[in-house]
Amino acid sequence: xxxxxxxxxxxxxxxxxxxxxxxxxxxxxxxxxxxxxxxxxxxxxxxxxxxxxxxxxxxxxxxxxxxxxxxxxxxxxxxxxxxxxxxx
Numbered sequence: 001x002x003x004x005x006x007x008x009x010x011x012x013x014x015x016x017x018x019x020x021x022x023x024x025x026x027x028x029x030x031x032x033x034x035x036x037x038x039x040x041x042x043x044x045x046x047x048x049x050x051x052x053x054x055x056x057x058x059x060x061x062x063x064x065x066x067x068x069x070x071x072x073x074x075x076x077x078x079x080x081x082x083x084x085x086x087x088x
Contacts (some may be wrong), residue, residue: 014042040066044079047072 014022019042029035037051050068058067066079 040081044081046079050079 022038022042026035026038029038040046040051041048044066046066046068050066050071054066054068058069059065060067064081066081068077068079071077
């Protein structure tokens with residue numbers, strides 16, 4: 001039996017100008033919760049499902065951390081969020 005051969009993984013990042021365009025669009029986004037989730041994805045690199053599964057009890061505004069109780073690796077991880085982007 002032959003082993004499964006996977007193709008090269010593809011990584012894509014937004015350019016600085018693309019990120020600025022997204023942020024400008026989010027300023028006028030009709031749903032502020034969706035806009036906040038997109039900003040968290042943009043500024044932290046957290047996985048989409050980790051943001052969607054997040055609960056308020058996972059957010060520590062004092063430490064500026066998002067706790068992901070069960071990450072893709074099966075372990076708890078903590079994601080810092082920037083003071084610059086989340087001045088709470």
